[in-house]
Amino acid sequence: MSANYKTRSGKDRKKYVKLSVCVLVGTMLPASLVVSWGPYNDKREARPLLAKTKSVTRPQRLFADKGYDAEWVHEFCREELMDTEHH
Secondary structure, three states, X not given: OOXXXXXXXXXXXXXXXXXXXXXXXXXXXEEEEEEEEEOOOOHHHHHHHHHHHHHHOXXXXXXXXXXXXXXXXXXXXXXXXXXXXXX
């Protein structure tokens, strides 16, 4: 059970430091990170995380877990984040 689910369901009310990181595959070096208080849905940190990533790199692909599955995230990645020269 994820911490976000436990809190929403009333099973757990603990707060913790949440770290969202975008890493460069191949080197595993961080491209960007966002630190916040959790638990919250990942989409809350998606916009600042992806905007910071855009300032340092233009990826050809993005791999993310289901926590980032939202149409506005897909649109941002297609229109703003991705290296369109390779598509």
